Amino acid sequence: MNMMWIVISAAAVLSVAALATAWAQSKIGTAGAAALAEKPELAGTIIVLLAIPETMVILGFIVAVLILLRAGGG
Amino acid sequence: MAKVRVLGPKDRFDAALSAVQDFGQLQLAEAPSRTGVERARLSPPEQRRRVQLTRVLAEVEEALRLLSADGARAEVRPATTADLAHWARLADATARAARALRDRETGLEEERALVSRYRDFLSAVLPAVRQVADTARLTSRAVVVPASTRSTVDALTDALREQLGGEFTMSTHELPGGDLAILLVLPREFSDKLDARLAEARVPEVPLPQAYRDMPLERAVPKMLARLDEIPLELRACADDRRLLAASRGAELRQARAAIDDWLSTAAAHERTAVTEHAFDLEGWLPERSLAEFMRRVTAAAGPAVVIESVAREAWGTEDAPVVLSNPRLFRPFEQIIGLLPLPRYGSIDPTPFVAVFFPLIFGMMLGDVGYGVLLAILAVIIHARTERGSFLRTAAEIAGPCAAFAIIFGVLYGEYFGDLGIRLLGIHPIIFDREKAVFAALALAVGLGVVQVVLGLVLGAITAFHKEPKHALGRGVSAVMVLLVVGALLAAFEVLPKGLFTPAVIALLIAFPLLVFAEGVIAPVELLATLGNVLSYARIMAIGTASVMLAVVANQMVGAFGGTVVGLVFALLFHLVNFAIGLFSPAIHALRLHYVEFFGKFYNPGGRPFQPFGHRAGPLVPETTRKLS
Numbered sequence: 001m002n003m004m005w006i007v008i009s010a011a012a013v014l015s016v017a018a019l020a021t022a023w024a025q026s027k028i029g030t031a032g033a034a035a036l037a038e039k040p041e042l043a044g045t046i047i048v049l050l051a052i053p054e055t056m057v058i059l060g061f062i063v064a065v066l067i068l069l070r071a072g073g074g
Numbered sequence: 075m076a077k078v079r080v081l082g083p084k085d086r087f088d089a090a091l092s093a094v095q096d097f098g099q100l101q102l103a104e105a106p107s108r109t110g111v112e113r114a115r116l117s118p119p120e121q122r123r124r125v126q127l128t129r130v131l132a133e134v135e136e137a138l139r140l141l142s143a144d145g146a147r148a149e150v151r152p153a154t155t156a157d158l159a160h161w162a163r164l165a166d167a168t169a170r171a172a173r174a175l176r177d178r179e180t181g182l183e184e185e186r187a188l189v190s191r192y193r194d195f196l197s198a199v200l201p202a203v204r205q206v207a208d209t210a211r212l213t214s215r216a217v218v219v220p221a222s223t224r225s226t227v228d229a230l231t232d233a234l235r236e237q238l239g240g241e242f243t244m245s246t247h248e249l250p251g252g253d254l255a256i257l258l259v260l261p262r263e264f265s266d267k268l269d270a271r272l273a274e275a276r277v278p279e280v281p282l283p284q285a286y287r288d289m290p291l292e293r294a295v296p297k298m299l300a301r302l303d304e305i306p307l308e309l310r311a312c313a314d315d316r317r318l319l320a321a322s323r324g325a326e327l328r329q330a331r332a333a334i335d336d337w338l339s340t341a342a343a344h345e346r347t348a349v350t351e352h353a354f355d356l357e358g359w360l361p362e363r364s365l366a367e368f369m370r371r372v373t374a375a376a377g378p379a380v381v382i383e384s385v386a387r388e389a390w391g392t393e394d395a396p397v398v399l400s401n402p403r404l405f406r407p408f409e410q411i412i413g414l415l416p417l418p419r420y421g422s423i424d425p426t427p428f429v430a431v432f433f434p435l436i437f438g439m440m441l442g443d444v445g446y447g448v449l450l451a452i453l454a455v456i457i458h459a460r461t462e463r464g465s466f467l468r469t470a471a472e473i474a475g476p477c478a479a480f481a482i483i484f485g486v487l488y489g490e491y492f493g494d495l496g497i498r499l500l501g502i503h504p505i506i507f508d509r510e511k512a513v514f515a516a517l518a519l520a521v522g523l524g525v526v527q528v529v530l531g532l533v534l535g536a537i538t539a540f541h542k543e544p545k546h547a548l549g550r551g552v553s554a555v556m557v558l559l560v561v562g563a564l565l566a567a568f569e570v571l572p573k574g575l576f577t578p579a580v581i582a583l584l585i586a587f588p589l590l591v592f593a594e595g596v597i598a599p600v601e602l603l604a605t606l607g608n609v610l611s612y613a614r615i616m617a618i619g620t621a622s623v624m625l626a627v628v629a630n631q632m633v634g635a636f637g638g639t640v641v642g643l644v645f646a647l648l649f650h651l652v653n654f655a656i657g658l659f660s661p662a663i664h665a666l667r668l669h670y671v672e673f674f675g676k677f678y679n680p681g682g683r684p685f686q687p688f689g690h691r692a693g694p695l696v697p698e699t700t701r702k703l704s
Contacts, residue, residue, distance in 0.1 A: 044414030044415040044670065045415070047414065047666060048665065048666075048667060048671055049668070051663060051667035051671070052667070053666070054667070055611050055614070056619075057522075058611075058614040058617045059166065059610070059613065061617045062517065062613050062616075062617065063619075065513055068516075069513065
């Protein structure tokens with residue numbers, strides 16, 4: 001397979017996952033900051049909620065690595 | 075926890091209550107409701123005093139806060155009625171003085187901010203303002219145009235030119251933030267027209283501090299500029315006054331706070347006591363290890379007529395019992411990590427020991443660099459040495475110690491010494507694998523740890539649910555077995571395990587499946603998939619670790635990449651510093667998340683009531699050895 005397409009595919013996977021994570025975290029971060037202002041004791045829960053969407057970018061990263069290593073012959 | 079009942083004749087109640095308060099380890103339960111007994115009530119004068127003292131306490135706390143004299147503890151001594159009256163007056167006078175100081179400081183800060191903002195403009199226009207003042211037929215206006223409406227300046231100039239011809243001058247000055255300050259000089263007969271035009275264009279005058287608003291500009295400007303030198307001296311005087319006030323009244327106010335708080339706590343304790351005509355009945359919880367000492371001390375203080383009995387475990391509900399985490403010294407700092415969540419319910423598993431092992435392990439797996447690990451250890455030692463016991467930073471340093479140790483251990487295993495510096499300079503090779511190249515091995519290690527922790531979580535969940543919800547416990551157990559079977563089948567399929575194991579593993583899965591549905595309902599397969607997702611989530615350990623090592627390698631490559639070695643070295647050091655900062659933050663957050671979501675989700679049972687014993691604000695009056703709860 002053309003190396004260029006392999007690299008573009010890996011980049012696309014990571015980019016879309018990163019954008020999705022960023023979008024989700026921006027929403028959760030805004031709501032979380034507002035909630036923290038009123039109830040500081042929710043810090044633990046907010047950290048957890050904020051960290052949840054990061055799974056998307058991490059799995060995106062794994063898939064990108066797999067694409068590069070498997071399809072790229074690494 | 076143990077639940078105790080303190081019973082005795084009514085005339086020994088005050089002595090018994092005082093001994094309980096001195097011991098400081100009994101959390102009082104609601105007054106028991108039984109036939110023939112009633113809740114003790116405060117007399118009307120006591121109720122009035124409570125209202126007054128609550129108000130005085132608020133005033134005392136306000137005064138201490140304003141004086142920043144909140145910290146130190148005060149010794150509790152019995153207070154007389156005269157003391158309470160004196161403290162009420164003292165708190166009122168001190169709070170008023172402290173508020174006046176605070177208001178003065180706020181006013182000075184605002185004045186300084188305002189004058190500083192317009193200082194350059196005022197200095198620049200001062201000669202013109204003085205010239206205008208000397209000329210009877212001229213007048214001036216200083217206005218400010220916000221950055222967002224700067225385009226209106228041209229429109230304003232055109233409008234003024236149209237009305238006044240060329241008989242005016244404008245000096246503009248850009249302020250921090252983009253606003254424009256403008257000095258307009260024009261013949262006095264046009265001042266009404268100018269004011270009308272400015273009002274129409276909604277351009278405000280330069281806001282001057284209150285004291286100078288009615289003053290002509292040529293007198294106000296030099297005074298305001300001179301104030302910039304006077305204000306710091308006045309602020310220092312305010313700070314000195316506050317320090318003096320804190321030094322002269324702080325100790326007495328703290329003593330007042332401790333005594334009033336004691337009185338109010340005792341009043342609240344009265345209302346949690348059941349009484350008959352001749353006897354009292356007080357119930358509460360305390361740590362089991364303190365039971366014998368509690369009985370000895372209260373009996374000694376209140377006399378043999380007061381009886382203390384332990385309430386049988388079957389006679390009280392776990393929902394009401396307070397929770398106190400009790401762990402060995404080494405694990406205790408990790409209670410802070412649990413403290414970010416609601417407390418676990420009474421009788422459920424305290425996850426602190428597991429967190430104390432897995433948190434540093436996961437952190438170390440992610441950071442995994444000897445150099446960064448040593449830096450973290452040095453940082454932890456410095457912070458530990460410079461902070462007080464029990465402070466947030468001291469606890470953070472105590473958590474950072476084991477994290478640094480694991481980072482060093484994994485650094486040795488990965489062969490990472492500030493990235494690839496160990497290999498390049500010293501020829502040190504990895505013991506298990508090189509994270510820069512062996513991505514799959516790192517992934518397998520991360521997911522392997524995920525299997526261990528998630529299965530452990532499911533087993534703990536089964537243990538927690540065993541007595542009350544045996545069916546749910548069965549479901550957790552079956553889930554744990556199925557996760558292991560799925561992993562076994564996958565390893566057999568990829569020939570990591572003997573291929574012959576694949577079929578038995580799949581058959582076992584098919585047998586376990588209906589058992590899981592029976593135990594957990596039709597939603598169970600979805601939950602099993604979520605659990606497998608939880609295991610995969612541990613892949614972040616590899617992802618963050620790889621990112622960390624790649625950044626370190628890039629930092630090392632900067633030496634020589636920027637022409638001169640010194641410049642490259644500086645860039646490399648800066649990049650390592652950034653990577654170190656990221657390497658502390660990111661693994662900590664992700665290790666927390668793996669615990670809170672993936673691990674705790676399997677067994678953690680939140681909703682416990684915090685342990686708030688009845689005692690003195692200054693702390694229990696018992697020897698240090700028996701004071702510790704854990």
